[in-house]
Amino acid sequence: MCSHAKRLRILTRLSIWAVLATSWGAPIALAPVTAEAAQPARPTKDLFLDVGKHPPITLLINQSPWYGGFEKVVKLYEEQTGNKVTLDVSPYAGMLEKARNAARGKESPFDWVNIDTQNTVEFYLGGFLAPLREIDPDFRLDPQVSRYDDCLFWNERTQWRDRDGVLMGLPVQGNVNLYYYRSDLFQQAGLKTPETWDDVVAAAEKLGKAGELYGFVVRGERGNAIRYDWMSYLLGVGGSIEKDAPSGDFTVTVNSPQAKRALDFYLSLAKRFGPPNSGAIGQNDLIQLMTTGKALQLNMVAAAWPNMDNPERSRVVGKVNVAVIPRPADGVFATPIGNWVSGIPRNIPAERKKAALAFMKWFLTFEGQYKFAEFGGIPPVRMDVFDSDLVARPEFRWMVAYKKSLPYARQVLGYKEGAQVEAILGLRLNQAVVGELTAGKALNLAAEEIYKAFQQGGRRTGLLPKLPE
Amino acid sequence: MGKAAAVEETGRPARSVADLLDATFQYWALAPALLLLLCLTLYPMLSILRMAFSTIDFAQGQFLWTFTGLQNWRTFLEDWLFRVALRNTILFVVAAVTVEMLLGLALALLACQIQMGKSIYRTIMVLPILVPAVAIGCMWRLMYNYDFGIFNRLLVALGARPLAWLADPRLAMPSVILVDIWHWVPFVFLILLAGLEALPVEVLEAANVDGASGWQRLRLVILPMVGPTLSVVLLFRTIFAFKVFDEIFLLTSGGPGTATEVVSLYIYKVFFAENRLGYGALLAVLTILTICAFVGTYRWTRLGSRAPWAS
Numbered sequence: 001m002c003s004h005a006k007r008l009r010i011l012t013r014l015s016i017w018a019v020l021a022t023s024w025g026a027p028i029a030l031a032p033v034t035a036e037a038a039q040p041a042r043p044t045k046d047l048f049l050d051v052g053k054h055p056p057i058t059l060l061i062n063q064s065p066w067y068g069g070f071e072k073v074v075k076l077y078e079e080q081t082g083n084k085v086t087l088d089v090s091p092y093a094g095m096l097e098k099a100r101n102a103a104r105g106k107e108s109p110f111d112w113v114n115i116d117t118q119n120t121v122e123f124y125l126g127g128f129l130a131p132l133r134e135i136d137p138d139f140r141l142d143p144q145v146s147r148y149d150d151c152l153f154w155n156e157r158t159q160w161r162d163r164d165g166v167l168m169g170l171p172v173q174g175n176v177n178l179y180y181y182r183s184d185l186f187q188q189a190g191l192k193t194p195e196t197w198d199d200v201v202a203a204a205e206k207l208g209k210a211g212e213l214y215g216f217v218v219r220g221e222r223g224n225a226i227r228y229d230w231m232s233y234l235l236g237v238g239g240s241i242e243k244d245a246p247s248g249d250f251t252v253t254v255n256s257p258q259a260k261r262a263l264d265f266y267l268s269l270a271k272r273f274g275p276p277n278s279g280a281i282g283q284n285d286l287i288q289l290m291t292t293g294k295a296l297q298l299n300m301v302a303a304a305w306p307n308m309d310n311p312e313r314s315r316v317v318g319k320v321n322v323a324v325i326p327r328p329a330d331g332v333f334a335t336p337i338g339n340w341v342s343g344i345p346r347n348i349p350a351e352r353k354k355a356a357l358a359f360m361k362w363f364l365t366f367e368g369q370y371k372f373a374e375f376g377g378i379p380p381v382r383m384d385v386f387d388s389d390l391v392a393r394p395e396f397r398w399m400v401a402y403k404k405s406l407p408y409a410r411q412v413l414g415y416k417e418g419a420q421v422e423a424i425l426g427l428r429l430n431q432a433v434v435g436e437l438t439a440g441k442a443l444n445l446a447a448e449e450i451y452k453a454f455q456q457g458g459r460r461t462g463l464l465p466k467l468p469e
Numbered sequence: 470m471g472k473a474a475a476v477e478e479t480g481r482p483a484r485s486v487a488d489l490l491d492a493t494f495q496y497w498a499l500a501p502a503l504l505l506l507l508c509l510t511l512y513p514m515l516s517i518l519r520m521a522f523s524t525i526d527f528a529q530g531q532f533l534w535t536f537t538g539l540q541n542w543r544t545f546l547e548d549w550l551f552r553v554a555l556r557n558t559i560l561f562v563v564a565a566v567t568v569e570m571l572l573g574l575a576l577a578l579l580a581c582q583i584q585m586g587k588s589i590y591r592t593i594m595v596l597p598i599l600v601p602a603v604a605i606g607c608m609w610r611l612m613y614n615y616d617f618g619i620f621n622r623l624l625v626a627l628g629a630r631p632l633a634w635l636a637d638p639r640l641a642m643p644s645v646i647l648v649d650i651w652h653w654v655p656f657v658f659l660i661l662l663a664g665l666e667a668l669p670v671e672v673l674e675a676a677n678v679d680g681a682s683g684w685q686r687l688r689l690v691i692l693p694m695v696g697p698t699l700s701v702v703l704l705f706r707t708i709f710a711f712k713v714f715d716e717i718f719l720l721t722s723g724g725p726g727t728a729t730e731v732v733s734l735y736i737y738k739v740f741f742a743e744n745r746l747g748y749g750a751l752l753a754v755l756t757i758l759t760i761c762a763f764v765g766t767y768r769w770t771r772l773g774s775r776a777p778w779a780s
Binding site: 097126127222278280288289292347419423427430431436 | 526528529530531532544631633634635721724725726727738743744745
């Protein structure tokens with residue numbers, strides 16, 4: 001009886017171990033096979049999507065650092081499908097006006113317009129784009145395609161870009177800000193990749209040399225540059241521009257103590273470690289300073305990456321790496337999204353709309369996105385490309401940091417007053433950088449002006465108590 | 470016969486339709502051009518005036534014009550940035566145009582004395598006008614660059630500290646004025662040179678014979694005679710400088726802070742970046758009125774009366 005009970009106990013234990021071993025072991029054993037079966041590491045010619053024959057289309061596209069990759073992938077589309085695509089290439093400054101004129105006219109000359117994420121609301125709200133399921137009722141967004149904080153959808157009821165809305169556009173390129181640093185110097189000094197603001201300051205103090213190597217450079221130029229650059233600091237300390245815009249509460253919070261802390265830190269980086277012309281530094285200047293070896297650390301869009309390893313442009317080939325933008329020790333990782341969204345104008349014939357959507361379907365496949373990335377289209381918008389064999393190649397080492405950053409990436413200014421708010425913040429923050437205003441005064445003035453803009457827009461708004469100036 | 474009869478009946482020559490057409494032919498000939506001009510100028514002017522009293526939104530793919538009366542005017546009265554832009558513009562116009570006129574005149578007077586290599590220096594002088602504004606912006610931005618620019622390299626070579634030409638609020642406006650001077654002095658120079666070369670030689674020789682000194686010749690003979698040309702150049706340069714946009718947009722975008730914010734740039738931002746069409750239209754109307762007021766005042770002054778059209 002006793003031995004029987006003992007045998008039973010042993011059998012029971014063995015059964016439990018067997019169940020545990022099976023439940024843990026099977027997925028481990030199967031995982032690589034499943035992953036490989038679901039997604040090839042690199043595309044093959046046969047796997048490119050057949051979208052059928054379509055009339056020629058014209059795309060309005062911007063001359064950005066990733067344009068070369070886009071141009072090549074369009075050529076590949078033409079070769080693969082026989083469909084003709086004309087690219088109307090425009091510098092950034094002219095993109096919005098061209099897109100507006102096209103979409104507001106009687107018939108758009110473009111079958112597809114590329115729109116900076118912060119301008120999408122204007123197009124959604126104005127009803128200038130065709131909802132994609134009106135063109136193809138069966139169209140579904142592939143789960144591997146990033147939503148970029150739902151900027152592709154427009155919810156007419158809430159007047160907000162959220163997933164419950166209608167699919168209005170598709171992502172073309174997925175910029176977020178990344179932290180760029182001189183990995184060679186960090187390695188020599190035995191410093192680890194910074195994770196917090198304190199690490200950034202420590203590295204700047206240790207390695208920065210006035211006039212020779214700027215410890216940290218901010219993008220302090222007036223306008224979009226400084227507004228965009230400052231966002232990761234503001235969001236990192238838990239700050240915001242408005243209280244809860246998606247729920248309709250537009251109380252202005254840009255002069256909160258958190259925002260003051262973010263701006264104080266930003267100003268200290270600029271003054272202690274940056275060049276004396278921080279207030280005039282734009283994106284091209286950041287690229288210049290990094291590639292000429294004059295900057296140790298800075299935050300910059302992912303799309304600027306190809307400059308770092310280009311021997312014709314860079315003195316620091318292989319010496320720069322990127323990471324998730326560091327956070328305050330008691331804060332969170334955060335980075336602003338600056339992606340591009342393609343929309344199909346409402347005012348074009350149905351067959352042209354279908355042709356434009358066919359191109360986008362092809363472009364957003366794994367094969368299309370892999371090739372886009374390989375040709376220099378940085379960053380692609382499909383997540384499985386970041387699991388492909390590209391990641392192992394040294395020139396794609398940015399992919400790891402980019403993928404890690406995406407969960408922290410946020411859209412801001414997603415309302416009709418967004419452009420006005422950007423102009424206000426772009427000026428007041430810049431005035432603080434060039435020393436015309438104190439941080440408190442700059443934020444108080446910005447808050448008052450944003451409050452007025454919200455009031456004029458008929459928003460439910462309010463103000464926080466003023467900061468000490 | 471008929472004509473004679475008509476004269477007899479009325480006591481004065483009767484005018485046939487053909488005569489009337491003949492007499493008014495000049496007006497009929499001008500009519501198509503005038504009509505076209507009216508369509509091209511009056512219609513946009515009326516449209517922008519209407520916009521100035523409205524707000525314009527977009528919904529369902531449509532323009533939604535709402536007449537809002539004086540709302541844009543109220544915004545204007547509270548708009549401190551426009552006042553800053555206007556002040557900066559006036560400063561820019563006065564400084565840039567004054568230097569350009571003086572420098573252009575001095576160069577033209579000097580060039581008048583040189584007989585050799587006229588085509589060479591004229592070609593060299595005309596180059597800045599031919600360079601596209603975008604290229605000028607990029608070129609000067611590079612030269613003003615804090616770390617790599619030629620100006621700071623020179624300063625460092627001379628043992629001085631480099632300057633933040635476009636990032637220091639005290640230096641930014643002088644820096645963009647310098648670019649404007651570089652760009653437009655050749656324009657002033659070429660027109661004044663043409664004016665100087667067209668002066669009657671006999672008068673200048675007579676002044677010489679009468680023993681006038683160089684300064685007297687300049688003050689009492691040359692300047693009064695070249696006055697109409699000077700007036701035209703001054704008017705054009707003032708209007709162009711008031712509308713300055715490209716140089717500032719490319720060099721500073723109005724920054725740092727508000728140091729180089731000018732009227733045209735501000736209107737562009739309101740109109741195009743912020744998409745506030747009604748308010749942008751009001752600012753455009755006010756700018757047009759300001760320029761018209763300037764031209765009107767100018768024509769009534771002694772200086773304006775010297776312009777060729779004043780007679």
